[in-house]
Amino acid sequence: MATLVLDNGAYTAKIGYSQEKVSVIPNCQFRSKTSRLKTFTANQLDEIKDPSGLFYILPFQKGYLVNWDVQRKVWDHLFGKEMFKVEFADTSVVITEPYFNFTSIQESMNEILFEEYQFQSALRINAGSLSAHHYFHTKPSELCCLVVDSGFSFTHISPYCRSKKMKEGISRINVGGKLLTNHLKEIISYRQLHVMDETHVINQVKEDVCYVSQQFYKDMEIAQMKGEENAVMRDYVLPDFSSIKKGFCKPREEMVYNGKYKTGEQILRLANERFVVPEILFQPSDIGIQEMGIPEAIVHSIQSLPEEMQPHLYQNIILTGGNTLFPGFRERLEAELRSLVPAHLPVSVLLPANPICYSWEGGKLLAHSPDYDEMVVTREDYEENGHCICEEKFDI
Structure with a gap:
């Protein structure tokens, strides 16, 4: 059975089958000044002759999926003939959602995946969990890692221990x-x-x-x-x-x-x-946002966890998301952490070659892992048990 991995970000959707390469596509619709009446979806952006005054219609607001009409149109476009030609009845889907997502959004997503598109099976998971899976796959000897995901709406800091997320240590900064x-x-x-x-x-x-x-x-x-x-x-x-x-x-x-x-x-x-x-990522207070910057938030997150885990987390910090591509981001973060962390603890910050697609690659690895079938909810399960089976299985 084919597995489609969709890292459904607020700015771009990273999508592709688990045997193939990833495509990074705008997760929104556009209207341009010149052709006001026509709406362009996702990668149709390239067809707009004059993208000045381009108006974005986004499915996400403040990091949460709220406009289902726009999201459906984007998905219809991605799953349709000109893009991925998805055969829903024979396809399993891995789809990402934000941490601490609202139950109403989760239930809407279950309904759309199983009832409208009728995927054979689905796995709803946080992008950070896929990044952690990717990291532990490349470094199986490591016990813990800390995923810093600085995206379009938020920056999340999420500690993982043996692939399990430590919910009490997750921090969010409202800067993206x-x-x-x-x-x-x-x-x-x-x-x-x-x-x-x-x-x-x-x-x-x-x-x-x-x-x-x-x-x-x-x-x-x-x-x-x-x-x-x-x-x-x-x-x-x-x-x-x-x-x-x-x-x-x-x-x-x-x-x-x-x-x-x-x-x-x-x-x-x-x-x-x-x-x-x-x-602003390091000093949000510069523009009046009363929150910690990323280095402080990392220290705050790690200090809220058991002491024996802390050295492992400082040594395995992974950067994902588009903001980490600013030149000098990794060096500055490492230098600031070094000044905040006790001298006897080593600090190591890793910037992957492609931080935007890092979690998608993790989803690809997960789709091929032997535990994958245990993690998904099949359409039969859903039809029999409804939303509660998804709540049980997806540890979001």
Whole structure:
């Protein structure tokens, strides 16, 4: 029987059969300024000629799946003919959901998977549990690990011991990629150019130019210098969607410090924005969010667990989710943890080659594991026992 693994994130869905490669697809619908009446779904984004002023219709709000109409349309598209051609009656599905998900959302998901799509069997699981499974698979001698998943809506910190999640140690910080993009939009709109409607473009700017500072105050001093001495400053060429399809950073040797560019390109000049925006992950209080940053939250999470587990957790910290791709993220996190953790405990932070698909790969491994059949709920089980069988089996 085929197994479809779907890491259903709030920004992208990572999907693929367990024998094949993963596809990363936007988990939302879009409307564009130019074609207001037409709605584009998931990877149809590529068909939009002019993605300026792109309007996102998201199934997730604040990290929870609330808009089922949009989610169904995205799933219909993914499962349909042009994408994965799913034969529901012969397919088992592994699907992720957030920690401490609401019962009403879980029940809706059971109904849609079993009653509407009629999958043969299903497993609902947290993305962090799949990441932990992946890690223990690659390092079978390790007892514990700590998954730091910094995604679109939240950053979750989840300790695992022998593949079992330690619920009392799970922490959540209400800072994710969406907040960072919105903050960057506000800064640029205030300082240079009104971009509050340009989520798509500014998200690209964030991914292309932002980085995590290793010495925040020193970088702040450099960012205030004039001309070529300002090593932080970058000029970003915005797309016009006719000749420039995708924005890019001007090479430093081509930057003009005084005067204008002759080419007529639209330029954003970015200095301290480049590191101030990702800094929110480490210091949410900078913009008035009264919460711990990631390093403090990790220490808080580990200290809430038995003492004998703590050294193992500090030594096996895995980073997943899109925000961990900011240059300097891993180094800064390791350095801050080092200063917070007792000197005799070793600290090790691992950034996988592809942190966005790490949990999907874990789902792929799980689908091939001998215990998989014990973990799923079959459609027969569901038809006989309803939601309670899912509650028993899925330890969410």
